[in-house]
Amino acid sequence: MATPAAGTLVSTIDVGARIDDITDATGWLGTLADEQGWPDATRFALELSLEEALTNVVSYGFAGTDRQPHIRIECWRLPEGRVAVRLIDNGVPFDPTSIAEPVVPDSIEDARIGGHGVQLMRHFLETLDYSREGEENQLTLVANAAG
Template identity: 75%
Template sequence: MPAPTASSLISCLDVQARIDDITKATGWLGALAEAEAWPQATRFALELSLEEALTNVVSYGFRDSDAVPRIRIECHRLPEGRIAVRLIDNGVPFDPTTIAEPEVPASIEDARIGGHGIQLMRNFLESLAYAREGGENHLTLVAGRPD
């Protein structure tokens, strides 16, 4: 599948490393989805995944960094009705694609709260890709139109 390029860019948004900006970002993406008439499954997958990924960046990405936080979100139109959302930040290097799936607990009492965001993204997205380029994390979330 072709990677997002400058020519496939629909829109972009710069946000701060603040919890309040997560709602701003998902609202922006929802407005794009509405304007572009994305299928509900595509919209849900991307909004949920962006919220999970951005929460991780805001919560942990700048904890051990002296950098002034920069976070950019790009939305790209790909062939065959697919949509890519790329989250770019200058936080500490972190590749979420290397995180192992959580173990299934033996009982509800053994279940752990939290730590399931990446698994949710893997479940709802067509693909999840990471690259570290020029001192920045590039996380690309791709959702496609259902067959």
């Protein structure tokens, strides 16, 4: 997905590839939510999803490479009261949308910790879209901000 269809770019931020930088990104998004008047559910969906996606990029996207990390986040206003947040990074190719739903364990003892971030994103977002453009991963999170 190059430019979100018929969207208007609202804001961008570049963040580092450290766990501490995730707070900067979610803070930026929270400020946009306030400025744009998003409903609480939209704000929650996008902040949670961005935090999950960015945690994966920071934790795994540059492991074993000598690439200088570059992470950019864009916020787009879309038609019909929707909003898109696009996470762009130059890490190793990784399509989180290809991850299968986790298997429901038979018991709490069999439950696995972790690996549920993509499932949460699918639950709270309208759409989750991935593309690889040149040397960049582009993950687009879309939520309805109409209320």
